[in-house]
Amino acid sequence: MKSVVTTAIASADAAGRFPSTSDLESVQGSIQRATARLEAAEKLAANLDNVAKEAYDACIKKYPYLNEAGQANSNDTFKAKCHRDIKHYLRLVQYCLVVGGTGPLDEWGIAGQREVYRALSLPTAPYVEALSFARNRGCAPRDMSAQALVEYNALLDYAINSLS
Amino acid sequence: MLDAFSKAVVSADASTSTVSDLSALKAFVASGNRRLDAVNAIASNASCMVSDAVAGMICENQGLIQAGGNCYPNRRMAACLRDAEIILRYVTYALLAGDASVLDDRCLNGLKETYAALGVPTTSTVRAVQIMKAQAAAHIQDNPSEAFAGAKLRKMGAIVVEDRCATLVAEASSYFDRVISALS
Numbered sequence: 001m002k003s004v005v006t007t008a009i010a011s012a013d014a015a016g017r018f019p020s021t022s023d024l025e026s027v028q029g030s031i032q033r034a035t036a037r038l039e040a041a042e043k044l045a046a047n048l049d050n051v052a053k054e055a056y057d058a059c060i061k062k063y064p065y066l067n068e069a070g071q072a073n074s075n076d077t078f079k080a081k082c083h084r085d086i087k088h089y090l091r092l093v094q095y096c097l098v099v100g101g102t103g104p105l106d107e108w109g110i111a112g113q114r115e116v117y118r119a120l121s122l123p124t125a126p127y128v129e130a131l132s133f134a135r136n137r138g139c140a141p142r143d144m145s146a147q148a149l150v151e152y153n154a155l156l157d158y159a160i161n162s163l164s
Numbered sequence: 165m166l167d168a169f170s171k172a173v174v175s176a177d178a179s180t181s182t183v184s185d186l187s188a189l190k191a192f193v194a195s196g197n198r199r200l201d202a203v204n205a206i207a208s209n210a211s212c213m214v215s216d217a218v219a220g221m222i223c224e225n226q227g228l229i230q231a232g233g234n235c236y237p238n239r240r241m242a243a244c245l246r247d248a249e250i251i252l253r254y255v256t257y258a259l260l261a262g263d264a265s266v267l268d269d270r271c272l273n274g275l276k277e278t279y280a281a282l283g284v285p286t287t288s289t290v291r292a293v294q295i296m297k298a299q300a301a302a303h304i305q306d307n308p309s310e311a312f313a314g315a316k317l318r319k320m321g322a323i324v325v326e327d328r329c330a331t332l333v334a335e336a337s338s339y340f341d342r343v344i345s346a347l348s
Contacts, residue, residue: 001170009165009257009266018207018253019260024200027260031196038186038193045182094182095173098189104173 002103004030030100033151040148041097044090047143051134052087058133059086059126072122086130093155102158110162124163131160165269168192168262192262195331202332203260205303205320206252212318213303214248217295221288234285248292255300255339259332264342272346279347286347293347297340301333 008023044051060066060082066073073082088109095104117124135156140146166174169189176183183189192199206213218235222228228235235241254271258264279286302308305328306320 001166001174003167003170005167005261006165006170006266009167009261013253013257013266013270016253018210018256019203020207021204024204024260028196028200031193031200034189034193034196038190041183042186045184048182091180091182095177098173098183098186099169103170104177108177 001099001107003099003101007101033147034100036145036147037097037100037151040144040152041094043144043148044094044097044152048087048090048094051137052083052090054137055090055130055134056083056086059130062129063123063126066126072126082126085127089127089131089159090134093152093159096155096158097151102155105155105159105162109159113162128160128163131156131163135160166261166263166265171263171265198329198332199259199262201320202304202329202336203256205306206256206259206300206336208320209299209303209318210249210252210256212316213296213299214245214252216316217292217299218245218248220295221292224291225288228288234283234288244292247289248296251293251343252296252300255296255336255343258339259336262335264339267339267342272343276347290344290347293340293343297337297344300336300340304329304333304336 005027008019008026012019012023060073065071066082068074073079092105092109095108096102116122135153138144138149138152140149143149144152169192172183172185172189218241222235227233229241230236235244251271254267258267276286279289299308303318303320307328308317308319310317
């Protein structure tokens with residue numbers, strides 16, 4: 001799993017040397033930002049269901065055609081799956097906040113994403129809308145501190161960019 | 165390869181839940197600079213630690229450097245020093261990551277079988293690792309024994325806190341113990 005620490009160790013190992021001062025500096029940089037990241041992760045975990053519900057409602061509101069017969073949100077099973085998918089992305093965002101890199105989103109979310117959505121003929125625009133809603137819904141200091149929100153929004157932007 | 169953070173993520177993903185218990189990770193972050201100092205203390209003294217550990221191992225078992233011993237001639241002694249350094253290096257990586265996976269995957273996996281095939285005596289190797297374990301503890305605490313070290317005494321001169329990084333010493337020791345149990 002890629003993170004600042006594992007990247008530093010992998011490069012030191014490739015060169016067969018002990019962790020150098022610059023390796024330790026880069027790890028320290030990650031640790032300094034970790035407090036904000038963990039705060040965002042904690043707040044997101046506590047409200048994951050609500051955030052996912054709001055994001056899901058927002059994307060169905062913008063794309064009401066999804067409710068029509070034969071579309072991706074047309075029956076209860078599909079609705080539950082749509083909601084689950086949004087929650088899935090937010091959970092991966094929470095993992096990324098914990099790890100301090102985009103490893104979890106890359107490995108478990110983005111890899112193969114395009115192929116899966118094409119095979120299932122799912123539109124990606126509603127996912128973009130749902131994540132964009134979450135991206136713009138967060139508010140500092142109501143939801144979390146400003147720095148934590150920056151980290152959280154950066155990861156949502158990363159997920160949005162992967163879908164568009 | 166995992167670190168303390170990705171380890172938490174991988175175990176949370178197994179139950180498709182969010183990472184809920186962040187207290188251990190917060191403690192990791194809070195003592196981050198201590199950890200970096202500990203890694204630096206080992207990395208800065210690595211060659212001294214390795215040569216002393218191998219020399220100590222040989223002192224206790226002179227047969228190693230006599231004809232037919234595993235540290236005779238120089239070529240095999242050099243291989244021994246190199247291996248001790250590799251083991252110490254991976255322990256340092258594990259201490260930096262806060263997780264043993266890099267040590268397990270890249271160093272210990274198959275090491276016992278390799279040594280058995282090459283005829284390396286594991287009891288001697290274990291002894292050298294034990295010496296490095298004691299040295300690492302002394303360097304992390306920045307409290308090396310003047311009686312043992314004599315003129316070779318080295319200190320990092322870090323501002324030492326009251327508990328002398330007891331949790332980090334315990335963590336580093338656990339990685340050395342992991343090496344010892346993998347070999348024996």
